[in-house]
Structures are given as C-alpha cells and as structure tokens.
Amino acid sequence: MKLRITKGKAWAGLLAGLAFLALLSLPAGCQETQSPGQVPVQILAINDLHGHISLDQRVKGRPVGSAPVLAAYLKKARKDFAGYTIIASAGDLVGASPPVSAILQDEPAVMFMNLLGNNQCSVKDRLNPACNLVGTVGNHEFDEGVGELKRLIEGGNFSQGPFLENPWRGATFPIVVANVVYTDTHKPIIM
Numbered sequence: 001m002k003l004r005i006t007k008g009k010a011w012a013g014l015l016a017g018l019a020f021l022a023l024l025s026l027p028a029g030c031q032e033t034q035s036p037g038q039v040p041v042q043i044l045a046i047n048d049l050h051g052h053i054s055l056d057q058r059v060k061g062r063p064v065g066s067a068p069v070l071a072a073y074l075k076k077a078r079k080d081f082a083g084y085t086i087i088a089s090a091g092d093l094v095g096a097s098p099p100v101s102a103i104l105q106d107e108p109a110v111m112f113m114n115l116l117g118n119n120q121c122s123v124k125d126r127l128n129p130a131c132n133l134v135g136t137v138g139n140h141e142f143d144e145g146v147g148e149l150k151r152l153i154e155g156g157n158f159s160q161g162p163f164l165e166n167p168w169r170g171a172t173f174p175i176v177v178a179n180v181v182y183t184d185t186h187k188p189i190i191m
Helices: 010-025 028-032 067-079 107-115 145-154
Strands: 003-005 041-046 057-059 062-064 084-089 133-135 180-182
Touching: 041 067, 062 067, 067 084, 067 107, 107 133, 107 145
Parallel strands: 041 084, 084 133
Antiparallel strands: 003 180, 057 062
C-alpha cells in the first residue's frame, strides 16, 4: 500500500475543519451573549504528546509533560473561557512513545484524549458536530502503518490484545486527514 502526502499544510486543513466544527456545534446559549455574527470560540491545540501519559518528569520541582498536568491546564483554560472550547490534537498523539503507552499499542494515549471529550463524543458517533474534540495525524501516527492507525481510531483488538478494553472501542472523536491519500485511488486514508 502506498500513500502520498499532497501539497499543502496539514494545519490549514485542521483549522478549516475546526472552524466548521465550531460553527456546527455551538451551544445555543453562546449566540445569545454575543453581537450578531460573533461567536466566542477558543481552540486549545496540543501536539507531540507521544504517549507521555505518566508523571515522570519535573522542572523546578513541578510535574511536567504528562496527561494529568496537561488535563489540568486544559480544564483551567476551559473554565476561564465563557464561550465554547474545542480541543485539537494536531498530530503525534501516539508513536515514539514511552513504554507506559507503547507496550499497550498507545491505547492509553487515545483513551486520555477520549477523556477530554464532552458527553457528545462517542465511538458510536465520532462525527457528532457537538463533540468538543478533533484530531489530525502527524508522522508518528504512521509508525506502525495505516492499519494500526485505523485500529486505534475505529476500534478492534491488537493481535496480542486485548489491553484496556475488550474489544478496544477506539477514539471518540473525529480525525481529520485531507492531505494523505492512497496513491492508487487518490482517496483520503480516513473518511
């Protein structure tokens, strides 16, 4: 199977997708507090998590670089903002991960992202426009091939699994990939 990355930046596609999701998923109350045509939206983007979910690093005595620390910052940013918040994973959520995530095929990293979602995010309706999460791929999402990437997103047990869930349910949020296509069909790898 051959893939081709088309010209253009992944960020452009991600931001366009985020803007579209933001317009579709705004709670009705947000529109009442704004001037006509204005909607308060903040996008909190993370990238290069690489499965670093455990509290294993400190800087000046404070924990850094882990899922609990990141979740605390995201929670505070959401609380301090009066409008609607979208959390975006801009790539490399998985891959090149420490053993705590890698040994479980990076399911813990995807599960962490799932936990950041609101009650509209679900494996049964990943494209729900009211879900506050969205992601895209970086190069490390392809470390184990497209099949494993799709398994992490869509669900299903790894051949040596199950690990955290039986069966693994996958991501509860949409993954936007517009510039990586199969060379034979020119269709995006994820639709």
